Amino acid sequence: MTRALMIQGTGSNVGKSMLVAGLCRAATRQGLSVAPFKPQNMSNNAAVTSDGGEIGRAQALQALACGKPLITDMNPVLLKPETDVGSQVVVQGKRLTTVRARDYAALKPTLMEKVLESFNRLKSNNDLVIVEGAGSPAEVNLRPGDIANMGFAQAADIPVILAGDIDRGGVIAQIVGTQAVISAQDAALIRGFLVNKFRGDPSLFDDGYAMIEQHTGWPGFGVLPYFSEAWKLPAEDGLDIADGQGDGDLKVVCLGLSRIANFDDLDPLAQEPGVSLTMLRAGQPIPGDTDLVIIPGSKSTRGDLAFLREQGWDIDLQAHVRRGGHVLGICGGYQMLGHQIDDPDGIEGSAGTTPGLGLLDVETLMTPDKRLTETQAVHAGSNTPFHGYEIHIGRTTGPDRTRPFATVSGREEGAISADGRIAGSYLHGMFRDDAFRAAWLAALGAKSSGSGYDATVQATLDALADHMETHLDIKGLLAVAK
Incomplete structure (x- = not known):
């Protein structure tokens, strides 16, 4: 029976994409047939799929972590911003329309059928589907008609792990506050939390970690130190593009x-x-x-x-x-x-x-x-x-x-x-x-170093999986999937 697990975040850029990629590689190394899935993504950095469509570049990296060819079902709704107020809407790999942000809310409910259709196809062909949310479930003003976070999790009936980002500060409030603003029905789907991007000695956060468990009643699955090799993996967002590491x-x-x-x-x-x-x-x-x-x-x-x-x-x-x-x-x-x-x-x-x-x-x-x-x-x-x-x-x-x-x-x-x-x-x-x-x-x-780029990405995905297996309860996380 195929199982699924969803990683949602307390906000954008908390590291959901990388967490899913690492989980995908860790589960694949256990001999499971794994597929990534993101119901809705917003990105102009797209990848061409084997079935002639396009998906977000983050899902392409996650598919690589699974050793799977890219298919449009991995990201059935892709929003590609064209202006500050409007985006092209790509559904199952093909352009559907271009809408203003205020009009997209009316379109979203019609897209859930396609999202679930793609998700169910992935489930039928794999042992495990690891789902990435978008933004944060704490944006409760967007909850009606939601297809990206809790709206999808409820429709698909899958458990959720909430990831917070300690690097930006206030991670206790991020996680506890999320529970405070979402509905009891949505909160019941969250089976635990993890803390991402810690710099320094993780044991220094032991008291804060215990406070989150006490306030939420959710179990913690670990504190993940900052992954220093992340720059070797393709960036998803234009804001994440860093200057090169070379000084040639x-x-x-x-x-x-x-x-x-x-x-x-x-x-x-x-x-x-x-x-x-x-x-x-x-x-x-x-x-x-x-x-x-x-x-x-x-x-x-x-x-x-x-x-x-x-x-x-x-x-x-x-x-x-x-x-x-x-x-x-x-x-x-x-x-x-x-x-x-x-x-x-x-x-x-x-x-x-x-x-x-x-x-x-x-x-x-x-x-x-x-x-x-x-x-x-x-x-x-x-x-x-x-x-x-x-x-x-x-x-x-x-x-x-x-x-x-x-x-x-x-x-x-x-x-x-x-x-x-x-x-x-x-x-x-x-x-x-x-x-x-x-x-x-x-x-x-100029002279190339001769290093194989694709080999470097593969090695970095393995290093990411090793890093997560060292610091997180991967066995417990995968056991949550249903």
């Missing part, structure tokens, strides 16, 4: 766009000791000693072009190019490099045309059809094959396309400027390929 001579800057999307391209570069990677935040100029500027993907290309100009980065880019610097635009960043982006149907907002940066002799027409596919490509400059994926709308044409970035099944992809210093491509995930990354860095005068 190759200075790489990525522009921190307001709607940055599919930024997993940066993770392998961040781990290269020969690369000094900086995520540029709003208001910061592009440093004069930068060798390569990466303009990443965006969920709102025209909107982020305006944001880019507000930071003065368009002027900085022109100066960077005059100094002989290189620029790589990926997906939305590729579209920004051209002369203009034409959106006659208003797919990204108001209909109209936005001038581009003019660094590539191309232009883009926005189209309603989204391209979602995994790709095997060959880099034109080095003749190096690599694996990647496409997840975008729009078609890009123009003279610089005669110098393609790569070929995909004989099709020319991307564009390169006549001097070879400006490149654009729709292909994400290219730097995960060790051989391609080494070839790309060599062309810029």
Whole structure:
């Protein structure tokens, strides 16, 4: 009989995604067939699935921890913010609609059927499903129609473990306060708690831990010290992107766009000791000693072009190019490099045309059809094959396309400027390929460490599972599942 367990948090960014990934790897190592599940996720960092859809990148990492191919049932509702007040709604891997935040509340109840449908399919094919909540059940104003936390847990009748984050302070109030504001019916589903991200000697929190147990009546499953190797795992949220750990001579800057999307391209570069990677935040100029500027993907290309100009980065880019610097635009960043982006149907907002940066002799027409596919490509400059994926709308044409970035099944992809210093491509995930990354860095005068990126991620997932098994009652947690 398939069992399930749900990890909910006292707030956003308490470490739910990583806790689920670690549990998935620990349970998989016990010989169980395990699958991750998140009813509703909000993220512009998506992964292309084996069944031709898209899910949140965190669920992709969790699936990797389980040794399972990515399928859309692992994240049946994905919200992809396009503006401050509206998001694209992806259901079971396909775009359903775009709604304003205030209108989504009316849509949510209609989505529960699809959520339960996906969950039940996962249950039928696995021994254990580990579910990740979203945000916090303490947001009781969102409880009516909820499909992400207690609304789903009640509908699916699964037990919940509540995770608090001691690193941000007030963890006693986080956990006790959650019990105080949720309904007795919802509280009855919570079978215990754990404390995450402790720094220092965990025994110093023994009294606080006992207080939580006393006030809530819930058993504790342990205090988990801060996992120092977390930076080696792909970040889910743009706010979590850290500067690289290397201090090498190759200075790489990525522009921190307001709607940055599919930024997993940066993770392998961040781990290269020969690369000094900086995520540029709003208001910061592009440093004069930068060798390569990466303009990443965006969920709102025209909107982020305006944001880019507000930071003065368009002027900085022109100066960077005059100094002989290189620029790589990926997906939305590729579209920004051209002369203009034409959106006659208003797919990204108001209909109209936005001038581009003019660094590539191309232009883009926005189209309603989204391209979602995994790709095997060959880099034109080095003749190096690599694996990647496409997840975008729009078609890009123009003279610089005669110098393609790569070929995909004989099709020319991307564009390169006549001097070879400006490149654009729709292909994400290219730097995960060790051989391609080494070839790309060599062309810029830097040497790759030779470390296998995928092997590093796998080893870090094992280290995470070891860490959790050392400090948490994993046996007790899995025994709660039903």
